[in-house]
Amino acid sequence: MNILPITSPFAPFNQERRDAVDPYASAAQSAAVLRSGLQYRRERIEASDMITTDEAAQLVGTSRVTINAWIKAGRCIGVSNLRRGFKLPRWQFEPAIWPVLQPLAKSLDTTDGWQLLSFLESPSMALDGKTPRAALEQGVSVERILALATAGAH
Structure with missing residues (x-):
C-alpha cells in the first residue's frame, strides 16, 4: 500500500518545512526590485524619444x-x-499610434502613463513577440491591439 503524506500548512513547523524554499522575497530582494524599477523609470524618462509637455505642445500645435x-x-x-x-514619448503622436491612445486607455481601464507605456512597449506572445507599438506601426489592426489590452486588463 502506497501512502501519500500530506502536510497541512497549519501543522506545527518542522524541519522538513524549514528546508523548503521560501516562496516570499526577502526585504533585501524586495528593495532591490524597487531600486531596479526606479532606475528603469529614470532611464526611460531620460531616453532620447521622451519630450517635455512644452515640446509636445509645439509638436502638435497646441498649448501645454x-x-x-x-x-x-x-x-x-x-x-x-x-x-x-x-x-511624453514623441512617437505617440505618429498617425499609427495617436488615434489608438484614448481607446487603449479605456480598454486598459487606466489613464496612468506608466501603465499605457508599459503595455505599448512590452513584447507580447499574442503578437509573435512584438510590442503592441511595433505591431500597430506594422499594420496590425487596432481592434486586435484593443482586444489584447482588454484581455490583459481583466
Missing part, C-alpha cells in the same frame, strides 16, 4: 495646458518627471 488635460484624460501618454511635470 491642453497636453496636460490630454494626459489626465488618457488621450496621450505622460509619465511623471522626477523634477516636475511630465515627459
Whole structure:
C-alpha cells in the first residue's frame, strides 16, 4: 500500500518545512526590485524619444495646458518627471499610434502613463513577440491591439 503524506500548512513547523524554499522575497530582494524599477523609470524618462509637455505642445500645435488635460484624460501618454511635470514619448503622436491612445486607455481601464507605456512597449506572445507599438506601426489592426489590452486588463 502506497501512502501519500500530506502536510497541512497549519501543522506545527518542522524541519522538513524549514528546508523548503521560501516562496516570499526577502526585504533585501524586495528593495532591490524597487531600486531596479526606479532606475528603469529614470532611464526611460531620460531616453532620447521622451519630450517635455512644452515640446509636445509645439509638436502638435497646441498649448501645454491642453497636453496636460490630454494626459489626465488618457488621450496621450505622460509619465511623471522626477523634477516636475511630465515627459511624453514623441512617437505617440505618429498617425499609427495617436488615434489608438484614448481607446487603449479605456480598454486598459487606466489613464496612468506608466501603465499605457508599459503595455505599448512590452513584447507580447499574442503578437509573435512584438510590442503592441511595433505591431500597430506594422499594420496590425487596432481592434486586435484593443482586444489584447482588454484581455490583459481583466
